[in-house]
Amino acid sequence: MWMLKNRLKRHVETVVALTVILVLSSWSSVGADMTKTVTPRISLEEQYDDNIDLEPDNEESDWITLVSPGVLLELEDHDTRLSLDYEAGFSYYRDNPSRDSTRHLAEIALDQDVTSHTTLHISDRFSRSEDPIVEDEGMIEDIQTTRRTFYRNTGEASLSYAFGVEDELRLGYRNRYVDDRSSEDDDSEGNEAFLGLDKWFGPRFGVGITPFYNTNDFDQDDDFDQYGGGVTLNYRWRPDKRLYVRYDFLDHDFDDPATATERNDYQVHEETLGVDIALGPHTNLLLEGGYYLQDFENGDTNDGISYSTDFATRTRRATVTLRGSGGYGEDYYSDDDLGSTEYQEVGASADYQLLEDLSVFASGSYRWEDFYGADSEEDREDDLWRASMGFSFSAWRWFTFSVEGIHTERDSDDPDRDFKDNRAVFRITAAYPVRF
Numbered sequence: 001m002w003m004l005k006n007r008l009k010r011h012v013e014t015v016v017a018l019t020v021i022l023v024l025s026s027w028s029s030v031g032a033d034m035t036k037t038v039t040p041r042i043s044l045e046e047q048y049d050d051n052i053d054l055e056p057d058n059e060e061s062d063w064i065t066l067v068s069p070g071v072l073l074e075l076e077d078h079d080t081r082l083s084l085d086y087e088a089g090f091s092y093y094r095d096n097p098s099r100d101s102t103r104h105l106a107e108i109a110l111d112q113d114v115t116s117h118t119t120l121h122i123s124d125r126f127s128r129s130e131d132p133i134v135e136d137e138g139m140i141e142d143i144q145t146t147r148r149t150f151y152r153n154t155g156e157a158s159l160s161y162a163f164g165v166e167d168e169l170r171l172g173y174r175n176r177y178v179d180d181r182s183s184e185d186d187d188s189e190g191n192e193a194f195l196g197l198d199k200w201f202g203p204r205f206g207v208g209i210t211p212f213y214n215t216n217d218f219d220q221d222d223d224f225d226q227y228g229g230g231v232t233l234n235y236r237w238r239p240d241k242r243l244y245v246r247y248d249f250l251d252h253d254f255d256d257p258a259t260a261t262e263r264n265d266y267q268v269h270e271e272t273l274g275v276d277i278a279l280g281p282h283t284n285l286l287l288e289g290g291y292y293l294q295d296f297e298n299g300d301t302n303d304g305i306s307y308s309t310d311f312a313t314r315t316r317r318a319t320v321t322l323r324g325s326g327g328y329g330e331d332y333y334s335d336d337d338l339g340s341t342e343y344q345e346v347g348a349s350a351d352y353q354l355l356e357d358l359s360v361f362a363s364g365s366y367r368w369e370d371f372y373g374a375d376s377e378e379d380r381e382d383d384l385w386r387a388s389m390g391f392s393f394s395a396w397r398w399f400t401f402s403v404e405g406i407h408t409e410r411d412s413d414d415p416d417r418d419f420k421d422n423r424a425v426f427r428i429t430a431a432y433p434v435r436f
Contacts, residue, residue: 036435053147081111107124124154168197169197177190197209268293270293274286331371348365349364363387386408
């Protein structure tokens with residue numbers, strides 16, 4: 001564990017140092033056409049949670065007060081686009097003051113034009129939180145079994161070279177890290193190198209190639225390596241309508257030969273046919289269907305249908321999105337690390353502007369997942385529901401008040417993983433942008 005913790009410390013120090021250098025260099029080289037915007041903000045949130053530990057029985061409720069000051073820095077000109085966001089969160093539990101904690105969320109995104117054809121991209125997201133339901137952009141990433149502080153970091157750096165109107169070569173690196181600073185859960189780190197090539201042979205035909213290689217280190221579980229990639233053939237009969245066929249390959253290799261015999265190395269092959277079309281100026285539809293085959297080293301196989309659909313439309317007052325997907329998946333870098341999965345998922349979200357300063361929103365999702373791992377003895381099925389709705393009121397341009405109700409429920413083969421959780425969230429946010 002100490003090795004993973006030292007890696008996290010070095011990684012955070014590198015990100016902080018790089019961020020400081022980028023900010024100072026960008027600020028010192030400001031041209032007349034660079035826009036600089038600083039947006040300080042503060043939010044006060046009161047949350048009622050009727051099951052703070054996500055227990056199947058004997059639920060414990062509490063009121064949680066969260067005070068979150070933050071600041072957003074944005075720099076932009078014709079060569080540089082830099083966004084740096086930091087927010088601290090001080091959480092106070094009314095009935096359980098021993099759970100009081102400090103949260104941190106830091107994000108950086110940089111796109112720097114090195115030459116007229118070459119662009120450097122850097123992004124990183126670091127979080128420290130005790131909330132057992134981990135979300136990113138409204139999607140549940142993980143559900144922890146207890147309310148304990150977790151450190152998470154995801155980062156990416158890439159260099160892209162444009163050698164045509166739509167032709168591009170990308171070379172990059174990704175890092176993912178999870179640490180709870182205890183011996184109860186499995187800390188983990190992943191490092192991935194990837195390559196991307198998009199080449200169009202005229203306006204109608206194109207090809208995409210995406211090879212990758214990653215290594216994955218776990219504090220308690222089995223380390224493994226993965227390599228693979230995909231090849232996509234594209235056909236456009238109109239500029240906004242595309243038909244494509246894709247083949248993806250994944251090779252999963254456990255590091256320990258003895259463990260590999262028990263858990264079985266495997267390969268995954270997947271063929272997909274898809275269409276991506278614009279149904280109007282503000283409406284898009286993506287449909288995919290395919291078949292996957294997982295071939296284990298011991299001779300066992302697992303196969304099934306894969307699919308994906310994404311529909312989004314926007315009017316002057318409303319925005320609606322519908323999505324669905326299913327097929328092969330993997331559960332690593334979570335609280336359980338259960339390995340290979342088969343899943344089905346549907347979701348929808350909508351928001352509607354009732355008045356100029358008042359909008360309502362709602363979302364819902366359902367996910368079924370069969371965690372069969374690389375070993376049938378780890379088999380487990382989960383059903384996960386989530387629904388939310390609320391409203392947001394903006395007074396002036398810098399002050400927002402919102403109310404949201406959230407219901408999350410999981411029904412699992414493992415009775416210790418069952419829970420029902422209801423939250424009521426009242427939030428006041430003040431943010432005032434200052435442009436230099």
